[in-house]
Amino acid sequence: MQSPSGSPSEAERPVIVWFRDDLRLCDNPALHAAASTGQRVLAVFIHDDVTPTIRKRGAAARWWLHHSLARLQAALDGQLLLLSGAAEPALLALATKTQASAVYWNRRYGQGERAVDASIKDKLKSDGVNARSFNGALLNEPWEVKSKVGTPMKVFTPYWRAARDRGEPPAPLPAPAALLCADWPEGLGIDLAALKLLPTQPDWSGEMQQVWQPGEEGARANLAAFLEGAIKNYGDNRNRPDRVSTSRLSPHLRFGEISPRQVWHATRSAFASGQAPAKEYDGEKFLTEIGWREFSYHLLYQFPQLANANFQRKFDAFPWSDDDKALRAWQRGMTGYPIVDAGMRQLWRTGWMHNRVRMVVGSFLVKHLLLDWRKGEDWFWDTLVDADPASNAASWQWVAGSGADAAPYFRIFAPVLQGEKFDPDGAYVRKYVPEIAKLPNKFLHAPWKAPHPELARAGITLGLTYPHPIVVHEEARVRALAAFKSISADAG
Numbered sequence: 099m100q101s102p103s104g105s106p107s108e109a110e111r112p113v114i115v116w117f118r119d120d121l122r123l124c125d126n127p128a129l130h131a132a133a134s135t136g137q138r139v140l141a142v143f144i145h146d147d148v149t150p151t152i153r154k155r156g157a158a159a160r161w162w163l164h165h166s167l168a169r170l171q172a173a174l175d176g177q178l179l180l181l182s183g184a185a186e187p188a189l190l191a192l193a194t195k196t197q198a199s200a201v202y203w204n205r206r207y208g209q210g211e212r213a214v215d216a217s218i219k220d221k222l223k224s225d226g227v228n229a230r231s232f233n234g235a236l237l238n239e240p241w242e243v244k245s246k247v248g249t250p251m252k253v254f255t256p257y258w259r260a261a262r263d264r265g266e267p268p269a270p271l272p273a274p275a276a277l278l279c280a281d282w283p284e285g286l287g288i289d290l291a292a293l294k295l296l297p298t299q300p301d302w303s304g305e306m307q308q309v310w311q312p313g314e315e316g317a318r319a320n321l322a323a324f325l326e327g328a329i330k331n332y333g334d335n336r337n338r339p340d341r342v343s344t345s346r347l348s349p350h351l352r353f354g355e356i357s358p359r360q361v362w363h364a365t366r367s368a369f370a371s372g373q374a375p376a377k378e379y380d381g382e383k384f385l386t387e388i389g390w391r392e393f394s395y396h397l398l399y400q401f402p403q404l405a406n407a408n409f410q411r412k413f414d415a416f417p418w419s420d421d422d423k424a425l426r427a428w429q430r431g432m433t434g435y436p437i438v439d440a441g442m443r444q445l446w447r448t449g450w451m452h453n454r455v456r457m458v459v460g461s462f463l464v465k466h467l468l469l470d471w472r473k474g475e476d477w478f479w480d481t482l483v484d485a486d487p488a489s490n491a492a493s494w495q496w497v498a499g500s501g502a503d504a505a506p507y508f509r510i511f512a513p514v515l516q517g518e519k520f521d522p523d524g525a526y527v528r529k530y531v532p533e534i535a536k537l538p539n540k541f542l543h544a545p546w547k548a549p550h551p552e553l554a555r556a557g558i559t560l561g562l563t564y565p566h567p568i569v570v571h572e573e574a575r576v577r578a579l580a581a582f583k584s585i586s587a588d589a590g
């Protein structure tokens with residue numbers, strides 16, 4: 099149907115859906131709205147590694163992205179256009195070339211991303227193209243939850259209470275029943291392999307491939323398995339890295355392969371139907387963790403510099419060390435503290451680390467080694483498959499004590515006690531630090547305390563087959579307390 103002017107009618111023009119951190123078909127508001135127009139839909143993903151205000155993805159996240167895009171392409175019968183380069187000119191050119199009537203997307207919340215999106219929206223609108231954005235990533239928009247006097251919140255508990263007072267999140271949307279996909283102009287687009295997201299020299303992703311199934315189906319399978327299994331006693335077990343004790347949904351949520359609304363309602367119905375083998379308390383605890391993710395985005399929105407600047411300015415005067423050797427030992431899992439080393443090696447091998455151990459290794463970096471939390475945040479950014487602009491930065495600031503609702507600075511995790519408490523049988527340490535696996539439980543979390551014959555029996559020569567501790571806990575604790583006290587005094 100041509101309009102009298104000879105140009106295509108509204109109904110003939112495609113609607114572009116710009117996929118970003120929402121690599122799914124179900125509960126995807128932008129896709130759902132586009133499909134509801136009845137027009138053809140042109141699905142596009144733009145790999146933007148060049149816009150300087152947008153932080154480049156780390157290596158582990160790139161690995162995930164490759165596989166997630168492959169799954170989304172398959173789910174769309176190949177009808178996902180891949181582009182590479184600066185998003186703004188690429189998208190504007192695509193809208194012009196295809197004579198799109200509209201461009202829809204789900205929102206992102208980083209400052210750089212918001213600026214790009216706002217600029218694109220303005221330009222599309224001035225070109226007469228309908229540009230619409232949706233909430234596809236959060237239960238509540240960061241600006242929607244406010245204190246009683248209308249201000250943003252800095253403390254989790256009242257934040258979460260206010261969020262809960264807003265009522266149940268809306269039910270998830272179905273995947274579009276039938277999607278009329280639009281073709282794109284010939285010659286446009288790039289092969290997934292040409293995005294070069296996978297590691298090659300060397301390919302370190304072997305174990306990650308065994309552990310993870312990126313994509314919407316993998317996300318759904320993880321959630322279902324969790325609600326039939328590890329949800330049981332989640333409230334108590336969630337601190338145990340030696341067990342399958344949590345959902346492992348974080349990378350799926352990060353890439354939007356599943357939405358928090360889907361997680362929320364699936365959890366609610368598993369409890370309502372009695373299918374979840376758990377107590378209400380376990381379900382509430384789990385949903386509260388989703389709340390921490392929301393709170394992180396609330397903080398990022400208020401404080402766009404979350405990954406770069408101390409939320410509490412007094413930390414600007416903190417006397418950080420610049421001991422690169424200590425940083426490298428931490429990164430490689432060679433600190434001589436088995437629970438720390440196990441965590442850092444789990445991260446390196448699988449792209450993920452259990453939350454309790456993230457707190458232990460984070461505390462160790464900042465408090466035992468006095469290294470700037472931003473160095474830890476950066477390493478996690480590169481190595482985590484779930485590296486998230488809000489949760490990673492907010493959690494690091496929480497661990498460091500510089501954050502909005504931070505752990506008090508005098509809470510210095512003792513790594514040996516943490517290991518003994520949360521990995522009591524040593525299964526976690528034995529898996530990731532095999533060179534000390536033969537030590538009896540009594541010495542596993544503190545090999546330097548083992549008498550010489552015990553070490554010999556276990557085939558360990560400290561300093562050779564496994565490091566001596568790089569710092570002495572008691573000394574490090576005193577040093578950390580003094581450093582934190584110095585800035586507390588500065589703050590007056």
Ligand code: FAD
Pocket residue numbers: 336344345346347348349351352384387388389390391392394451452453454456457460478482484485486487489490491493494497
């Ligand atoms: P579950 O216990 O099953 O929780 C369900 C979901 O809730 C998670 O998938 C996650 O989306 C959310 N969640 C749980 N705990 C937190 C938390 N403390 N803060 C924010 N969201 C949470 N999480 C990330 O998703 N990306 C990060 O980059 C990240 N960096 C972190 C860095 C440090 C130093 C620390 C201490 C924590 C970090 N976390 C991060 C939070 C947390 O460790 C992970 O979300 C969690 O371990 C993921 O495992 P799971 O999916 O099995 O969690």
